[in-house]
Amino acid sequence: MTGARRRIVITGGTSGIGLELVRRLSGRHDILVAGRREDADALPVLPDGVRYVHAPLTDPEAATQAIAEAILKAGWVKLDNLVLNAGTGFAVDGGIETAGQIRDTLAVNLTASALLARALFPWLDKAGGTLTFVGSVAYKGQGLFPAYAASKAGLHGLARALRAEWAGRVAVQVVHPGPTRTEMHQKAGHDPGRLRTIFIPAYSMAAMLEGVIAARRSPVTLSFGRYWTGGAAWSGRL
């Protein structure tokens, strides 16, 4: 419900789109951010009052447990929103990633998302909440980072199935952002060059994402069409 104070868990809220979303929501709602950084490196970037739990998603089972414990510690019995936004990937030549790159990408983007959705379902169910998977327009296939594309397609499929399974209880959605100006490409070892200047600003993407989360629709692509028609301004608020 618009206006009411919500309890929200956001993964990967320490930079990029996730951090912009945290900034937008933190005054009005209670936020728990989960990230891979130690507390000392995460807390300084987060707005005051935002809770943080160190939970590297490369180990999906351990991270799921850490996040569930942090929710209990916060005394939350219900969860209105779970935004599975953390993501990682590696740009490679010739479509050939190393075993380690494939395993990390799938663990962080796909396996951890599945396990978190499952573990936090009871909290979401109590609130009639919304589960948001952040995918990517790359989910249709992308030779520059095949495992990343695969992981996002996996989220697309997971969301379709869970949306049907949990209909009437928890709203499940997958949102596919288009190219956004964050550090993700650099972290992935890829330089988009001058193209980067036309990428969507992270704060605009976060604004559109907030609107889609409030609308609970799925699947939704958030790319240039919506951005150039002023999507960051007309998207609703949570």
Next chain:
Amino acid sequence: MEWTAVSAARKALVTGASAGLGRAFAERLAAGGHAVTGIDRDAAGADVPFDHLLCDLADPGAVDALIAELAARGPFDRVILNAGISATGRFETIPPEAHARLLAVNTEAPMVLTAGLAAAGALGRGGRLIFVSSLSHFTGYPGAASYGASKDALAAYARSIRKPFEKAFGVSVSVACPGPLRTDHAARHAPEGTDAKKRMPPDEAARRILADAERGRAMITPGSGAAMFALLGRLAPGPVTSAMKRIIYDKLDRSVF
């Protein structure tokens, strides 16, 4: 003399070769003159016409060791990433370990194997690489959410590497999305009372998939029923997923993983 015969023979690799569709692929390829290496967790029996390596594809260490062994046996002209497990039931009632294991076997292992073989130069020039996904790729799969996700991921991986692999190795990459097959796997996971006769025999699916892969098709939906379902799913994924929910999810009487 025998040496030259063996090394000149075309080589094939099939994962999940001990039963079902994988067994059908392995037998067809062997009958067609390929020296076949089959991989599975279970023994295939002594009478099979192919070589069999045991490997638990859920174990990353075992997969890494397997790649080293396969690199020495290659290069392979036909590689079929077929092994898959399922987990059916309400998503939240299936233990996390079962979901994680499924994603490891169905998605991670075939991707790591493919990239490992490619990096080791163990893919034969002009060859075929086939990923076995599922017809659920065209809809959603309520009642088998992590299985559906694993197969969607695999299909997107195949699409991602199709161009780079064509360019680097002259290898044609295909995704196969078979519908229900008459295998033990399907019988174990189908709701009570569904009719096995409506499912395609695995050997027919293997024949159709291999034939389409020879023609270099990117997406293979074996049989007219599968092709029709794929079309419906593309046109109306929402309604078809709802129908899947009524047909499968609402009839679930047990969890199997």
